[in-house]
Amino acid sequence: MKTAAQEFKLQAGRLTADLRHRGLIQTALGKYEVVRDQTKSGFQDWQAARQAAAQTKWEAINHLDAYLVQFVEKLESRGTKVHWASTGVQAREIILGIIREKKAKCIVKSKAMTSEEIHLNAALDQAGFEVVESDLGEFIVQLRKETPYHIVFPAMHLTRGEISEVFARELGSAPTDSPEELTLIARRVLRQKYITADVGFTGANFGIAETGMISITENEGNARLSAALPKTMVTLMGIEKILPRFEDLALFLPMLATMGTGQALTCYNSFYGGPRQPGETDGPDEYHVVLLDNRRTELLADAEQRDSLHCIRCGACLNVCPIFKNVGGHTYGTTYSGPIGSVLTPHLRGLQEWKHLSFASSLCGACTETCPVKINLHHHLLHNRRNAARQQPGFAEKLAFRLFAFVINRPWAYGLAKRAGRLLQRFHPWVKGGPLDPARAWTKTRELAPIARQTFKEYWRGRQLGK
Amino acid sequence: MSERENILARIREALTVRAPMPGHAQDSVTHPPAGSGGGSSGVRQWLPLVGYTFQERLELFRTNAAALKADFHLVASRDELSERLLELREAEGWKKVGTHAGELTDFACGQLALPTCRTDGGYDVAELESCSVAITECDALVAQTGSVLVTSRSAGGRALSVLPPHHVVLAQSRQLLGDLPEAFAFLKKTYAPGYPSFISFITGPSRTGDIERILVLGAHGPRKLTILCL
Ligand code: SF4
Numbered sequence: 113m114k115t116a117a118q119e120f121k122l123q124a125g126r127l128t129a130d131l132r133h134r135g136l137i138q139t140a141l142g143k144y145e146v147v148r149d150q151t152k153s154g155f156q157d158w159q160a161a162r163q164a165a166a167q168t169k170w171e172a173i174n175h176l177d178a179y180l181v182q183f184v185e186k187l188e189s190r191g192t193k194v195h196w197a198s199t200g201v202q203a204r205e206i207i208l209g210i211i212r213e214k215k216a217k218c219i220v221k222s223k224a225m226t227s228e229e230i231h232l233n234a235a236l237d238q239a240g241f242e243v244v245e246s247d248l249g250e251f252i253v254q255l256r257k258e259t260p261y262h263i264v265f266p267a268m269h270l271t272r273g274e275i276s277e278v279f280a281r282e283l284g285s286a287p288t289d290s291p292e293e294l295t296l297i298a299r300r301v302l303r304q305k306y307i308t309a310d311v312g313f314t315g316a317n318f319g320i321a322e323t324g325m326i327s328i329t330e331n332e333g334n335a336r337l338s339a340a341l342p343k344t345m346v347t348l349m350g351i352e353k354i355l356p357r358f359e360d361l362a363l364f365l366p367m368l369a370t371m372g373t374g375q376a377l378t379c380y381n382s383f384y385g386g387p388r389q390p391g392e393t394d395g396p397d398e399y400h401v402v403l404l405d406n407r408r409t410e411l412l413a414d415a416e417q418r419d420s421l422h423c424i425r426c427g428a429c430l431n432v433c434p435i436f437k438n439v440g441g442h443t444y445g446t447t448y449s450g451p452i453g454s455v456l457t458p459h460l461r462g463l464q465e466w467k468h469l470s471f472a473s474s475l476c477g478a479c480t481e482t483c484p485v486k487i488n489l490h491h492h493l494l495h496n497r498r499n500a501a502r503q504q505p506g507f508a509e510k511l512a513f514r515l516f517a518f519v520i521n522r523p524w525a526y527g528l529a530k531r532a533g534r535l536l537q538r539f540h541p542w543v544k545g546g547p548l549d550p551a552r553a554w555t556k557t558r559e560l561a562p563i564a565r566q567t568f569k570e571y572w573r574g575r576q577l578g579k
Numbered sequence: 580m581s582e583r584e585n586i587l588a589r590i591r592e593a594l595t596v597r598a599p600m601p602g603h604a605q606d607s608v609t610h611p612p613a614g615s616g617g618g619s620s621g622v623r624q625w626l627p628l629v630g631y632t633f634q635e636r637l638e639l640f641r642t643n644a645a646a647l648k649a650d651f652h653l654v655a656s657r658d659e660l661s662e663r664l665l666e667l668r669e670a671e672g673w674k675k676v677g678t679h680a681g682e683l684t685d686f687a688c689g690q691l692a693l694p695t696c697r698t699d700g701g702y703d704v705a706e707l708e709s710c711s712v713a714i715t716e717c718d719a720l721v722a723q724t725g726s727v728l729v730t731s732r733s734a735g736g737r738a739l740s741v742l743p744p745h746h747v748v749l750a751q752s753r754q755l756l757g758d759l760p761e762a763f764a765f766l767k768k769t770y771a772p773g774y775p776s777f778i779s780f781i782t783g784p785s786r787t788g789d790i791e792r793i794l795v796l797g798a799h800g801p802r803k804l805t806i807l808c809l
Contacts, residue, residue, distance in 0.1 A: 140792045154627040161625040166601035174598060177590045190776070196582040248798055249789035267789050275790055291790040295798055302799065307704050323774060333741045333785040333800025339777070340737035341704060351586065358767065362759035363622045365780070366724070376627070376643070377724040379786055380741075380800070382779035389776045393679075393698045393736035405586050413593035419601055486601045 116445055117468035123443040133440060140268050141431050147374030165367055166486035169422035172354045179321040179354045186324020190386035192399045200230035203404050207346060208239055210400055214344050216310035222335035223247040224315025225263050225425060226348045226404055229447045244305045246334035248298050255282045261441035263448060264372050264427035269440060312338035316349035318364060322357045325383040329368060336380055345396035350404050352421040367484045371428035411459045417492050420455050422485040429479035429489055435472050451479035455492040467500035534563050622760050629723045629757040636722035636757055643725025647783030648796060649804040660807055661690040677710035679735025683749040687714050698735040713743040717750050719765055723758040724782055727806060731777040746801040750808045
């Protein structure tokens with residue numbers, strides 16, 4: 113078995129050389145950039161809005177206990193059953209329990225990255241239930257037995273040809289290259305599912321403490337249908353999704369839409385405050401909200417990186433990341449990819465196994481600059497590197513730095529090293545790129561710049577003599 | 580200890596160490612929403628401009644609706660409203676109307692003289708699904724984003740405005756609000772603390788960009804959204 117780091121290197125190498133893949137991603141993100149900038153420029157003061165959003169999330173996360181208690185109290189007072197899960201396993205057990213108790217057969221799901229995090233689909237499948245993803249992108253990747261490529265655009269890596277192919281194979285539809293027709297095929301199949309499903313499952317974009325509501329943002333209407341027709345509704349929400357006040361949404365909804373897809377507001381922004389209330393005509397008889405920790409409290413305990421819990425999962429940092437654009441979403445091998453994924457995954461799944469993600473960065477800071485809630489993303493990559501090295505120092509690395517420090521602190525040693533380097537470089541072409549080349553990691557695909565014939569010191573001495 | 584207590588204990592333990600405020604001190608906004616009570620006046624100065632007069636806001640709503648590919652018409656009278664509806668009935672060959680009890684919806688259904696499926700006292704899902712159009716009222720229109728604000732109380736429940744392929748909203752011009760902070764203040768004033776269990780900002784007809792980021796209307800919800808405003 114390869115380690116996560118080896119797998120990452122292998123896939124990254126393969127995909128960066130795949131021009132077709134890069135073309136697809138660049139076209140898709142190019143379109144996104146245009147509309148995002150247009151919408152962003154409509155704000156009177158985007159930077160002030162970012163600062164306010166960051167402060168609001170800071171307020172929520174740094175008083176999380178109080179806001180969670182308030183949130184749950186409000187939800188429960190209107191008949192919602194709230195469950196708490198410390199781990200992914202517990203969350204799966206709770207959800208399976210609800211489904212078994214309802215004797216449900218079919219579960220219709222709308223997009224929820226938290227459910228990917230706890231591998232819910234696999235667990236439900238194994239227990240013999242039919243699970244249908246209803247978001248078009250998720251539906252497509254589910255049919256292809258893949259994981260989402262991107263937290264907002266799950267099927268961004270596929271062409272209409274590939275989508276038509278999987279529809280023809282799995283649904284028996286006639287091949288077509290019209291996006292309209294493909295959408296219609298999915299619509300027809302899924303319509304029947306909403307009507308017959310016993311349980312509707314959703315994620316959550318925000319949980320409003322003040323009013324006890326779950327806010328769900330979507331474009332297609334699939335979450336609305338999942339929340340309207342089935343008799344039982346289940347929402348899985350990470351505990352960090354809390355916002356203090358109802359009116360905070362007036363800022364967060366347009367910011368999420370702007371950074372997520374470039375829209376001024378996403379098509380449906382819906383707030384659910386419970387099951388069907390007395391006097392209401394439809395909606396589920398039972399509403400369950402499952403609150404998921406899954407090591408979020410560990411991240412909370414790290415004050416330095418606590419702000420990564422501010423994330424509203426808009427995906428903007430992925431879209432601007434030069435690494436993401438080249439290696440693609442699946443290469444990460446994680447639920448959350450891109451800069452935020454590289455920051456979170458070592459916390460969620462283990463620092464040593466996932467530290468390589470912190471090195472897959474040019475540290476350009478584009479992510480930090482774009483993040484609507486001002487998460488200090490690229491600095492957190494550095495923090496993860498530092499923590500990883502502190503926890504488990506590498507012997508070779510330590511030795512190299514010792515040697516470097518020795519040389520650089522002694523002018524005679526430094527002068528010697530320079531001369532030796534110049535001499536040795538003459539022989540470099542003989543081993544270049546081969547197994548004996550000490551600079552192989554670099555020279556495999558690049559040229560090594562020659563060491564200057566004359567050092568600055570030598571030049572200076574020569575100049576003074578010449579005078 | 581229950582999981583609830585476990586999680587809360589871990590949170591409290593974690594929060595004993597303070598985290599720095601985000602951003603730099605000089606970035607601090609003059610009206611931080613945190614701790615300043617309402618804070619919506621602060622938010623208002625950063626969101627897109629909406630104008631001050633009714634005319635400006637109406638124009639903004641019209642522009643936004645057009646950009647969203649929603650049909651928006653200001654109608655002068657009930658006669659004109661009924662005319663518009665009859666035109667749509669003919670053009671699209673409506674057979675059955677999904678609707679709910681309300682002053683404007685009752686008027687509209689009277690004019691259309693088509694079989695209806697009313698959601699008020701519960702309904703058959705398959706029947707509602709077979710309707711050619713849903714006609715509902717709403718809580719408000721939001722100029723800033725071109726949105727229609729509906730709740731389970733004002734628009735006949737959760738499914739009516741999303742299941743049939745065409746959603747027609749009957750609104751009144753006094754329902755036009757400026758921006759999002761105003762819309763949230765409106766919701767609070769109208770409903771708090773007994774909010775309806777479903778509230779939604781509908782911003783254009785249902786859409787998806789999941790196939791090569793190409794816009795397709797009518798993903799799972801209505802392909803068409805028509806807003807008729809008296
Ligand atoms: S880290 Fe920031 S930019 Fe990235 S997904 Fe989260 S909120 Fe968006």
